[in-house]
Amino acid sequence: MTTSITAVDVTTVQERVYRELRGALQQGRLVSGQSMTVRALARAVGTSEMPVREALRRLIAEGALIQAPNRSFQVIPMTPDRLVELTRVRVALEGMAARLATTNVDQELIETLTRLNAEMREAIEPTRADDVLRANQEFHFTIYRAAKSPQLLELIDMLWLRSGPYLADMLRGRMDAREIFRRGTVVHGRLIRAMARQDADGVARALTLDMERTAEFSMKHLTATATRPRRAAIAA
Amino acid sequence: MTTSITAVDVTTVQERVYRELRGALQQGRLVSGQSMTVRALARAVGTSEMPVREALRRLIAEGALIQAPNRSFQVIPMTPDRLVELTRVRVALEGMAARLATTNVDQELIETLTRLNAEMREAIEPTRADDVLRANQEFHFTIYRAAKSPQLLELIDMLWLRSGPYLADMLRGRMDAREIFRRGTVVHGRLIRAMARQDADGVARALTLDMERTAEFSMKHLTATATRPRRAAIAA
């Protein structure tokens, strides 16, 4: 489903905890700024503290979590500055990946993208937030995988993990976020057509537009809810 | 000295081990492909296994190490494909950082860069490899820090950690690598002048040239020593 950063052949407990937390972050079940403790997570997943610690350490290294000084672990809070930076880097890297992908276009890729975009469109109106986000992510990563550059894919994956929690939380909170995703599917269509004719510039242009629109909307939402403290339940 | 990715206020043992391993990687004391065990490292640094495991987990998450299936940890071996990918991404990100830095130029920055470039030049002829690499890295990161973008800096830092071990090892192994660094100092001079007149294009151009020359040389070295097995002593 999602791309794995450092795959381990045998499925270990630490790996399972890591994926669980990662999924929770991507689906917005762990919101920006939320804190958690090692012991609570260990109890929640039914293991000892050790695998949890290693999983948290990985997520910290990937920039998805931070460790407050002598305090518990928490999801990195999103700030306007951070959003600007993330968007800037993402535009560069994802644009590069999309350009590379145009050299590896085949019929199956176009069909997959078309199908995923349709799935996303159909999930918007009923506001099935999880499905929208999943289809959107799968759409983008289908392109990035087609770039056939593991290093690049890994970095992009890391950046999505950093902005994912906030994005997911935002989609849940605001009904008008649907408008952004609806317009996203239109841009996606333009992207697919550019991809079909292997138009690197066109693909990059559509992708950039997609990202910057989302970022612009996120920024408005972010400044509107800037100081609102969040305290969600620890669900894992 | 070097930029830290995820700083923790209180210096913990795990943090110390992490920095030690990181330094060993950057200085080439741990060469590409070398394997290590948790217990051996723990003995070497005089601690228990636990801090070592967490430090290794971090480095794996950062893409500096990998874990062979059911085997020990090892430094990711450099391959031609990997080198091409890393260079491509680095050109994009470091170029972006350098462009951003041109908007934050001041007299101190120019002086620092000039000094570091001189230090590097003076360390080449006596082949003080460590000093050359340190000055070179400090030169580059002085620029990247001036971009004032933590996210960008963090990613660049990660990429240097991935290519550092191989670079350091190469400089040690080949005397003619000095020629590359000597030419590098010339390009650095051009870069400094472009930086002084806030010429973003000029800075990016010089930087790209610097990186691609090094990559080209590395590629020759890599294909020449492709299948040579390395087995260095575990020094930590």
Next chain:
DNA sequence: TGGATCGATCTGTGATCACACGCAGCGGCA
């Protein structure tokens, strides 16, 4: 004498225990 098999050892992984420390809540003192 050569090859196959068995076992000892080493390795990563997970669990449990011990400890220092920060924080909050309660009680004592002025």
Next chain:
DNA sequence: TGCCGCTGCGTGTGATCACAGATCGATCCA
């Protein structure tokens, strides 16, 4: 009655122990 200090408690961190499995070497048999 209000303020200050102390003491549990929870928390992250590190050490130690237990276990499964893979690897490599030695020994034994044909």
